[in-house]
Amino acid sequence: MTTVDQPVDVLLSDGSTVQLRPIDPADAPGIVAMHSRFSERTRYLRYFSPYPRIPERDLIRFVTVDHHDREAFVVLAADQIVAVGRYERLGPQAPEAEVAFVVEDAYQGRGIGSVLMEHLADAARRNDIMSFVAEVLPANGTMLRVFADFGYQVQREYADGVVHLSFPIAPTEASLEVQRGREHRTEARSIARLLAPRGIVVYGASATGQGVGAAVLGHLRDGGFTGAVVPVHPSASTVAGLPAYPSAVDAGAPVDLAVVAVPPEAATAVVADAAAAGVHGLVVISAGFAEAGGEGAATQRALVRAAHAAGMRVVGPNCLGVANTDPTVRLNATLAPALPPAGRVGIFSQSGAFGVALLAEADRRGLGLSSFVSAGNRADVSGNDLLQYWQDDPGTDVIMLYLETFGNPRKFARLARRIGRAKPVVALASPARPPGVGDAAGPDEVAVAALFAQSGVIRVDTVPELLDVGVLLANQPLPAGGRVGVVGNSSALTGLAATACVGQGLSVADGYPRDVGPSAGAVEFAAALAETAADEQVDALVVVFAPPLPGQLTEVDADVTAALPAALALGKPTVATFLVGRLPPGVPAYGGVEEAVRALARAHRYAEWLRRPPGVAPELPDLDRAAAQAALRAEATDPGALLAAYGIDVVASVSVDSVDAAVDAAARLGFPVALKAAAPGLRHRLDLGAVRLDLPDEQTLRRAYADLAASFGADALVQPMVPPGVACVVEVVEDPAFGPVVGFGLGGVATELLGDRAWRAVPLTDRDAAELVDEPRAAPLLRGHRGAAPVDRAALADLLLRVGQLADEQPRVRSLTLNPVLARPDGISILHAQVGVGGVVARPDTGPRRL
Numbered sequence: 072m073t074t075v076d077q078p079v080d081v082l083l084s085d086g087s088t089v090q091l092r093p094i095d096p097a098d099a100p101g102i103v104a105m106h107s108r109f110s111e112r113t114r115y116l117r118y119f120s121p122y123p124r125i126p127e128r129d130l131i132r133f134v135t136v137d138h139h140d141r142e143a144f145v146v147l148a149a150d151q152i153v154a155v156g157r158y159e160r161l162g163p164q165a166p167e168a169e170v171a172f173v174v175e176d177a178y179q180g181r182g183i184g185s186v187l188m189e190h191l192a193d194a195a196r197r198n199d200i201m202s203f204v205a206e207v208l209p210a211n212g213t214m215l216r217v218f219a220d221f222g223y224q225v226q227r228e229y230a231d232g233v234v235h236l237s238f239p240i241a242p243t244e245a246s247l248e249v250q251r252g253r254e255h256r257t258e259a260r261s262i263a264r265l266l267a268p269r270g271i272v273v274y275g276a277s278a279t280g281q282g283v284g285a286a287v288l289g290h291l292r293d294g295g296f297t298g299a300v301v302p303v304h305p306s307a308s309t310v311a312g313l314p315a316y317p318s319a320v321d322a323g324a325p326v327d328l329a330v331v332a333v334p335p336e337a338a339t340a341v342v343a344d345a346a347a348a349g350v351h352g353l354v355v356i357s358a359g360f361a362e363a364g365g366e367g368a369a370t371q372r373a374l375v376r377a378a379h380a381a382g383m384r385v386v387g388p389n390c391l392g393v394a395n396t397d398p399t400v401r402l403n404a405t406l407a408p409a410l411p412p413a414g415r416v417g418i419f420s421q422s423g424a425f426g427v428a429l430l431a432e433a434d435r436r437g438l439g440l441s442s443f444v445s446a447g448n449r450a451d452v453s454g455n456d457l458l459q460y461w462q463d464d465p466g467t468d469v470i471m472l473y474l475e476t477f478g479n480p481r482k483f484a485r486l487a488r489r490i491g492r493a494k495p496v497v498a499l500a501s502p503a504r505p506p507g508v509g510d511a512a513g514p515d516e517v518a519v520a521a522l523f524a525q526s527g528v529i530r531v532d533t534v535p536e537l538l539d540v541g542v543l544l545a546n547q548p549l550p551a552g553g554r555v556g557v558v559g560n561s562s563a564l565t566g567l568a569a570t571a572c573v574g575q576g577l578s579v580a581d582g583y584p585r586d587v588g589p590s591a592g593a594v595e596f597a598a599a600l601a602e603t604a605a606d607e608q609v610d611a612l613v614v615v616f617a618p619p620l621p622g623q624l625t626e627v628d629a630d631v632t633a634a635l636p637a638a639l640a641l642g643k644p645t646v647a648t649f650l651v652g653r654l655p656p657g658v659p660a661y662g663g664v665e666e667a668v669r670a671l672a673r674a675h676r677y678a679e680w681l682r683r684p685p686g687v688a689p690e691l692p693d694l695d696r697a698a699a700q701a702a703l704r705a706e707a708t709d710p711g712a713l714l715a716a717y718g719i720d721v722v723a724s725v726s727v728d729s730v731d732a733a734v735d736a737a738a739r740l741g742f743p744v745a746l747k748a749a750a751p752g753l754r755h756r757l758d759l760g761a762v763r764l765d766l767p768d769e770q771t772l773r774r775a776y777a778d779l780a781a782s783f784g785a786d787a788l789v790q791p792m793v794p795p796g797v798a799c800v801v802e803v804v805e806d807p808a809f810g811p812v813v814g815f816g817l818g819g820v821a822t823e824l825l826g827d828r829a830w831r832a833v834p835l836t837d838r839d840a841a842e843l844v845d846e847p848r849a850a851p852l853l854r855g856h857r858g859a860a861p862v863d864r865a866a867l868a869d870l871l872l873r874v875g876q877l878a879d880e881q882p883r884v885r886s887l888t889l890n891p892v893l894a895r896p897d898g899i900s901i902l903h904a905q906v907g908v909g910g911v912v913a914r915p916d917t918g919p920r921r922l
Contacts, residue, residue: 079921080379084182084253086261086351087148087382088922091190094143094155096134101145101152103130110176116211117173119233133157142194146174146183149346150380153178156187158195158203166201167237184217185253189919192240205236222246254920255459261384262452262460265352266395266442268327270299271404272319272348274341275332275357278307283356284332285311286406287392291330294403294410299324303344319348327351330392330404335359335370338388339377346381353378354404355387361448362389375450379922390447391423396440397466405443407431414439415468416545417461419454421446421475429473429534437656438542441467451922453478458486462493469544471537472498481810481916484526484832488685491527495544495677498528499537514806514814518830521846522809525831525839527680529673539670543659547644549678550671552610553577556603557584559615560591564648568613568664575672580608589619604641611671614647615664646671686838691873693718696880703883703908710906713884717877719870721889721901725789730776734769736789743767746775749786754903755798755818755891765792793900796893797852797862801870803878803887806832810916811878813871817849818891835875840868853894862894870899882917885909 078092106114106125114122125133136143136157143157156172172187192203207214215234218225222245223238271291275284288311291300301322302310309315316322319329329345331338331353338355345353360371371388378385386393392405396413403410407427411434418433418440420426426445433440441464444457454472461467470490487496500523514522523530531537555572557579559565565584572579587599596616603609614635632649635658639645646659646667654660661667699716702709714721725736726749737744746763747754753761761783763775779787798818806812809832816828829846831839844853844867855861870892878884886907893900 081186081921082254082257082261083186084180084257084260086257086264086384087181088261088379088384089153089183089382090147090380091144091186091921092147093138094134094136094145094157096131098145098152099130099134102133102155105152105155105175108175108177109173113173113176113179116208116214117171119208138194139198140168142191142198144187144190144194146178146187147380148178148382154183154187156184156191158191158200160198160200161204164199166199167204168195168200168202170195170203170205179213182253182257184214185221186920188217188221189250193919195240201241202237202239207234207236208232209234220249222249250920255462257920258456258459259463261352262444262456264327265354265384265386265393265452266402266444266460267397267400268298268351268402270301270324270326271296271328271330271402272301272303272322272326272345272350273330273332274303274345276302276304276310278304278310278315280311282332283406284330286408287330287332287356287404288313290403290405290408295401296403297399297401299326301326318344319350320344322348325349328404329353331355331387332357335367335374335388338370338374342374342377342381342383346383350383352384353386354390354393355385355447356390356392356406357387358389360388361450371448371450378451385451386444387447388450389423391420391426391445393445394440394443396442405430405445409434410443411438411440413441414545415441415466416471416541417441417457417464417467417469418443418471418473419446419457420444420473421449421454422473423447425473425534429537432534432538433541436538436542438538438545449476449478455479455482455486458483458490458496462486462490468494469541470494470496471541472496472500473537474498474500476807479916480807481832484522484809485916487526487528491677492681492685495674496528497531497537497540497544498523499531499534514804514812514828514830515826518814518826518828519806522806522812522830522832524676524680526809527677529677531673535666536669539659539661539666540673543644543646543670543674546657546659547646547674548642549681550611550644550675551678553675553679554580554608554610555583555613555668555671556580556606556609556611557613557615558587558596558599558603559584559617560587560589560596560619561615561617562586564615564617564664568615568648568668571665571668572613572672575668577611577668577672577675580606580610582606582608589617600635604639604643604645609643611643611675612645613664613667613671614645614649616647616649618650644671644674684838686836688834688876689837689872691718691869691876694873694876699877699881703881708906708908710904710908713877713881713906714904717873719873719877719889719901719904721904722790722793724903727787727789728785730773730780733772733776733787733789737766737769737772740789740791742769742772743792744772745790745792746772746779747788747790748779748783749788750783751903751905753783754788758820790902793893793902794895794897796895796900798891799853799867799894799899800828801874801887801889801892802828803874803884805885806830813843813875813878815843815867815871816847817852822847822849831875833875833879835872837868837872840871840875843871844868860896862896863898864894866899867892867894870901883908883910 078090140160145152146154154174158168158170160168174183225238228235273288276288277285302315304315307315329350361368395402407430461470555577557565557568565586569579569584648661648664648667695716702712727733743765748761766772800818802814811833812830814828814830827847829843844864853862888905889901
């Protein structure tokens with residue numbers, strides 16, 4: 072089986088796109104044509120000789136592979152082969168293969184070699200090849216660097232004028248770090264080219280000024296875009312007061328971005344015209360694509376394929392557009408007539424209509440914008456791409472996302488964990504979760520919030536909350552702790568604020584709330600705020616102010632907003648609810664006390680996440696990945712062998728359907744035994760009589776079997792008795808936002824009814840596993856509740872790490888349940904395991920890079 076059965080699009084180091092696919096005998100003319108474009112130096116470095124032409128015999132061998140012992144991938148740009156890479160096994164069943172690749176001169180230095188290397192290594196591993204060897208001329212420094220910079224342990228030998236290289240190709244932390252670093256740079260670069268174009272060409276702007284194309288053109292012109300704006304029109308000489316041209320090439324201006332507002336059936340022709348002008352990316356405003364049904368979806372796929380073949384990325388279709396407030400760019404290629412002021416917040420919105428409302432509300436609140444992207448149908452560019460770009464963007468300090476769905480959930484969680492350490496990520500994501508795979512219900516709304524928090528994402532539920540948190544993070548430092556000083560001139564409001572703090576998990580500092588009284592003027596208010604800001608027991612301030620009664624204060628005394636700058640100067644985050652007056656810049660203002668406190672609490676929880684060590688993924692002993700693969704490759708998957716390969720031992724269990732079979736099983740296992748109804752939902756239901764324990768002999772077993780069969784049927788399970796313990800449940804389900812997630816909770820009907828589960832996304836760190844054990848509300852039972860002996864929580868954490876690693880490494884495992892897991896002071900016993908396995912699928916965010 073090959074890694075790339077179908078063509079895939081990949082990004083190069085300059086942000087452009089190319090296609091990679093397995094070689095085919097029909098590629099022979101393309102290989103010859105590419106060879107003819109090589110310089111003499113490229114031919115010599117690849118073939119160790121001038122090699123002016125490819126002999127027919129060699130050509131046939133080049134393009135004919137078996138995709139097992141011999142594999143080759145070609146890279147195409149604009150449907151022209153520009154590179155080829157191959158491996159060839161060194162003998163039947165050998166664990167080594169020779170690898171080689173060559174890139175056309177015009178495409179060298181753009182990262183094609185590293186992309187080919189990733190895909191070749193992945194294909195080789197799937198065919199049981201464990202290491203590569205290569206021969207490189209010493210003068211070929213570029214190729215030597217490709218191998219040296221890949222993160223593998225490369226051994227070198229020099230003999231007969233050639234450098235001989237050998238290295239294992241199993242992924243390592245170093246190689247994955249290199250791969251993800253390249254992914255980050257290429258994706259960030261591809262977005263940078265969209266948001267800072269030298270010039271823009273607009274397709275579909277009518278000469279009458281009507282329609283979405285004309286609207287975007289007007290916003291580009293009126294927004295002061297610093298580059299060239301080129302309308303393309305089949306007949307008009309001017310559009311919106313700008314010179315128009317029948318094609319982008321005719322304008323003669325450098326254009327990097329195309330705004331497309333033509334009907335779907337005309338989009339492919341636009342791609343060709345834009346490509347001829349050297350455009351790097353498309354922003355497709357037009358609707359009528361995948362959101363319109365099957366025909367539109369096919370048109371959308373054709374559009375993206377044509378764009379990628381031309382090296383371009385696509386924003387949309389059916390999107391609002393893109394914007395960049397950088398004064399050197401001043402880009403408003405959106406349907407929004409006005410943008411918020413320039414600032415340091417990047418905003419991504421999937422929905423176009425929602426994006427308009429979001430921009431308008433950000434403008435109303437004075438939330439400064441750095442850049443904005445609306446992805447629409449998200450046929451290509453996604454929120455993950457923008458995360459990659461904003462991570463290193465010096466003009467962006469806060470990232471705000473509106474997400475309807477997740478195209479690559481595992482990647483989102485991985486990126487958020489990394490980027491959240493440098494910049495806060497605030498996400499508005501639906502709390503509604505599709506059901507998990509298998510019988511498990513999956514994370515509920517509370518657990519989803521915990522999963523986001525695990526990745527450092529500040530999740531909100533509404534648009535106002537998104538702006539509430541964004542305004543705070545954009546203007547204030549993070550709190551150093553959760554102690555809040557509440558100051559106000561109304562006992563009702565300060566009391567409400569104190570109650571809201573407790574409800575949000577914050578603590579009210581000693582001596583607060585502080586009510587200065589309704590007659591306090593600006594001077595008294597300023598003094599109280601200054602004292603609170605200087606109080607070492609206060610980490611953050613909540614300021615509330617109710618309007619004084621008419622005539623109660625002079626105009627000067629009533630201007631309490633002047634008191635705020637002094638409090639802000641001490642660097643503690645301050646949120647305010649002023650029912651009168653206009654707050655000075657930099658002070659987050661909220662219409663209600665609850666909104667102010669809720670935003671502060673979310674910032675506090677994010678700051679707490681930053682202060683916690685991220686944890687590490689420890690090396691686990693007793694892992695046999697080869698045995699795991701063998702268990703999954705069998706015609707009938709062997710769940711027991713799969714679990715054992717990850718060091719997860721399940722107590723022996725024998726299925727029986729008669730009393731004599733039960734007696735025989737007990738004799739083999741040894742008395743005393745447990746007898747259980749076979750149905751998965753009954754195996755732990757001692758309360759229903761579906762479990763009979765500690766059966767000491769054959770006579771007792773026969774009576775127990777008769778009773779059990781009468782109530783629950785003939786099918787039963789026989790197990791040896793194990794010491795009692797606290798019943799726990801471990802499970803794995805697929806979450807639509809995070810991919811595989813591991814759940815942990817205590818067993819029993821009550822905890823299942825209450826949904827008392829903690830969840831973490833894989834891969835798990837040691838910290839994740841420890842938090843899973845301690846997070847359920849019933850977790851005190853594990854620590855020795857009411858005099859009971861504490862259980863071995865380290866053994867539970869080790870089990871969770873093993874389950875997490877299995878879920879991370881084996882995409883065929885769709886669900887897993889260990890129930891019950893008996894935890895005792897001396898260890899754990901797993902009584903039952905259920906594993907759901909599916910077909911081989913490419914799991915997002917694993918394997919070599921691809922779009």
